[in-house]
Structures are given as structure tokens and as C-alpha cells.
Amino acid sequence: MRFDTMNVHFPTKEQANEVSKTKPIYQTSAFTFKDFTEMEEYYQGNKNYLYTRMGNPNNDDLGKGVADLEGAEMGVATSSGLSAILAGVLAVAKTGDHIIATEDLYGGTYSLFKQDLADFGIEVSFIDLTDREAIEASVKDNTVLLYSESITNPLLRVEDIEGLSQIALTNDIKLMIDNTFATPYLLRPHELGADIVVHSVTKYIGGHSDVTAGAVTGSRELMVKAKAKMAMLGSNVGPFDAWLASRGLKTLSLRMERQCNNAQKLARSLETADGVKHVYYPKAASTKGNGAIVTIELDDAIDVFDFSSKLGFVKVVPTLAGLETSISYPIATSHRSIPDELRQKLGVTAQTIRISVGIEDADDITEAFEKALQAVRFEQQA
Numbered sequence: 001m002r003f004d005t006m007n008v009h010f011p012t013k014e015q016a017n018e019v020s021k022t023k024p025i026y027q028t029s030a031f032t033f034k035d036f037t038e039m040e041e042y043y044q045g046n047k048n049y050l051y052t053r054m055g056n057p058n059n060d061d062l063g064k065g066v067a068d069l070e071g072a073e074m075g076v077a078t079s080s081g082l083s084a085i086l087a088g089v090l091a092v093a094k095t096g097d098h099i100i101a102t103e104d105l106y107g108g109t110y111s112l113f114k115q116d117l118a119d120f121g122i123e124v125s126f127i128d129l130t131d132r133e134a135i136e137a138s139v140k141d142n143t144v145l146l147y148s149e150s151i152t153n154p155l156l157r158v159e160d161i162e163g164l165s166q167i168a169l170t171n172d173i174k175l176m177i178d179n180t181f182a183t184p185y186l187l188r189p190h191e192l193g194a195d196i197v198v199h200s201v202t203k204y205i206g207g208h209s210d211v212t213a214g215a216v217t218g219s220r221e222l223m224v225k226a227k228a229k230m231a232m233l234g235s236n237v238g239p240f241d242a243w244l245a246s247r248g249l250k251t252l253s254l255r256m257e258r259q260c261n262n263a264q265k266l267a268r269s270l271e272t273a274d275g276v277k278h279v280y281y282p283k284a285a286s287t288k289g290n291g292a293i294v295t296i297e298l299d300d301a302i303d304v305f306d307f308s309s310k311l312g313f314v315k316v317v318p319t320l321a322g323l324e325t326s327i328s329y330p331i332a333t334s335h336r337s338i339p340d341e342l343r344q345k346l347g348v349t350a351q352t353i354r355i356s357v358g359i360e361d362a363d364d365i366t367e368a369f370e371k372a373l374q375a376v377r378f379e380q381q382a
């Protein structure tokens with residue numbers, strides 16, 4: 001099956017004789033057995049489900065749906081992107097180990113790595129991953145993982161995953177990629193050498209801003225470990241949330257196609273707009289498009305708070321990937337926990353606004369931004 005077909009027809013395991021067109025929701029905390037003998041079958045590996053924290057058909061469908069699109073052997077669905085990252089990391093790293101991560105990380109991941117992994121006794125070095133020598137120089141005997149994002153947040157640098165995978169291979173370390181911004185519609189990191197791929201399903205996989213979930217994919221060997229961590233951390237996704245996310249996933253191709261086209265048009269119009277100092281938008285991220293996030297830096301003279309109030313249907317939302325176009329303010333939200341110094345080095349300033357482009361008519365989106373730019377300029381002149 002080709003990508004778009006697989007996207008809609010990802011397999012859902014039928015449990016009953018009746019074949020419902022949509023997957024039933026297994027809104028249950030546990031599964032029942034005829035007798036102790038039958039329950040023992042679970043422990044022998046002959047039955048799939050015992051207790052929802054350890055596995056549930058809806059959770060498995062979501063994991064499998066993402067894994068299929070990523071071209072991975074197995075996927076594990078979790079309660080959030082961060083818990084998927086933690087399950088993936090702990091499948092590889094333990095106390096005493098060392099991780100090398102990109103310095104332009106999503107803020108939540110940065111905090112998880114900087115504070116919580118440190119508390120677990122896992123050390124993380126934050127490195128400029130465009131500097132190959134810096135990566136090589138930071139590899140230690142106990143380095144087990146190299147971590148980055150396929151398209152970084154918020155300045156949208158497209159990671160050289162193949163280059164990183166060569167470094168990982170020569171140094172015998174695993175490569176893990178957060179593919180939230182690109183989605184498998186645009187980029188499939190496993191094909192470029194990544195061992196583990198992780199998603200905030202909350203974003204494009206779910207796609208409708210109505211669920212918090214995550215997914216991690218990779219080889220069966222690694223994912224069995226990640227699933228065990230998920231079960232022990234209690235970071236399973238609830239059956240209904242998994243069901244909602246699986247339903248959202250089915251329109252990933254359609255949504256991404258429209259959202260990437262809209263983003264391309266918006267980026268083009270903003271490049272020549274008065275009041276916009278810089279437009280960050282990837283040039284050749286993939287053959288299918290360059291993503292649906294556009295980041296802009298406004299001229300210093302523009303009051304960004306004022307600008308944020310003049311965008312009409314474009315609302316302020318501290319997240320991304322919904323059907324509706326929205327803006328966020330990285331220094332106040334996703335990058336609040338990143339130290340000032342590092343933020344400045346990365347180029348995330350008080351004038352930086354991240355736009356998550358939705359599925360509306362492209363002309364309405366570009367007009368909303370044109371009008372807001374005109375309105376703030378007008379006010380400042382008056």
C-alpha cells in the first residue's frame with residue numbers, strides 16, 4: 001500500500017465476531033478470563049491483554065498506526081509526547097549513561113533532559129549538532145544516545161539525520177529523532193538511519209487539538225523495552241484518547257497536504273511584507289512539502305503584544321498543529337524554560353512569533369496577517 005492508502009487503512013485488530021466498521025473503544029481497565037488457566041495464557045504470551053496499563057487494543061492500534069507510517073517494526077502509544085520521549089530514552093539509557101542532544105530542543109524536552117534525567121543520574125550534553133566535530137568531541141565511553149528533532153522548534157532547521165546516523169553508527173550509539181514537526185508524511189527518520197522515532201501525538205498525528213498523547217517507534221527489541229517502561233511508569237494513554245488520536249491520524253495526509261500548501265503561501269507573502277524582519281521556513285525539507293509551521297521575526301518597532309490581538313480568527317494558542325491557524329510566543333511558552341543566553345544564541349527573540357498554519361483558505365490566512373501588520377503600523381503612526 002502507498003502512504004496515503006496505508007494512512008486510512010491502518011489495521012485494527014478485531015476481537016469479536018461482529019466486525020464493526022470503526023474500531024470499538026475498549027473503555028476498560030482490565031480484561032476477563034474464563035478461569036485461572038485461561039489467565040495463565042496471558043503470561044505464556046498467548047493472549048494480548050490483561051490490564052490496560054500494560055496494554056489495550058486501542059493503545060496498540062495507535063502505536064501500530066504510527067509505526068506503519070514510520071516504517072517501523074513496532075510502536076508504543078503513551079499518554080503524551082514527553083512520556084513517549086521518556087519511554088524511548090529509558091529503553092536505551094540507565095543511571096550512569098550519557099546522552100548527546102541538540103541544543104535547540106523543544107522546551108519541555110530540554111527540561112526533562114536537563115533536570116529529570118539528571119535526577120535519574122543520566123547526564124545530557126547539549127551540543128550544536130550542525131558542528132560535527134563538536135559531536136565527535138563530546139562522545140564519551142558511556143554515551144548511549146544521540147537525540148535530535150527532524151525539524152527544530154521554533155526556527156525550523158531541518159536536521160541532517162543521515163549525517164547523524166553515520167556518527168551514531170561509528171560510535172556504536174543509538175539515534176533518536178523527535179519527528180513531531182515533520183510527521184511521517186514529510187520525513188521518515190527510520191529510513192535515514194534513526195533507531196527510535198518519537199511523536200507528540202498531541203500535534204499533527206492527533207491533529208484536532210482534542211487529545212494529549214505520544215508514540216514511540218523502532219525495532220521490536222527496543223520497543224518491547226519502551227513498552228515495559230511505559231507500563232511501569234504508568235504513562236499509558238487512555239483507550240478513548242487513543243481512539244480519538246487514531247481517528248485523527250487517518251486524515252494525516254489530507255491535513256498535511258493542505259497545511260503545508262497554506263504554509264508555503266503564507267511564508268511567501270510574509271517574506272515581502274513590511275514589518276517582518278525575517279521569515280523562517282524550510283526550503284527543501286521533503287519532496288511533499290516543507291511543513292506547516294512558519295516562524296517570523298517582527299521588526300523591533302512593532303509591539304508583538306498589540307500584533308497578537310489584531311489577527312482576527314487566528315488565535316493565540318500555546319501549541320501547534322491544529323486545524324485552525326494559530327500563533328504562539330516561544331519565549332513565553334515552549335522556550336520559557338530555556339536559559340536566556342542559549343535562547344539568544346539560537347536566535348529566539350522577543351520579536352519571534354511561531355505560526356501554526358491550519359486548513360482554512362490560504363487567502364484568508366495571508367489576509368489576516370497582512371491586516372494585522374497594517375493595523376499595528378497604523379496605530380504606531382497615529
Ligand SMILES: *Cc1c(COP(=O)(O)O)cnc(C)c1O
Nearest residue numbers: 080081082106178180200202213
Ligand atoms: C509538544 C511537543 C513535545 C511534547 O509533547 P506533549 O504531548 O506536550 O507531551 C515534544 N516535542 C515536540 C517537538 C513538541 O512540539
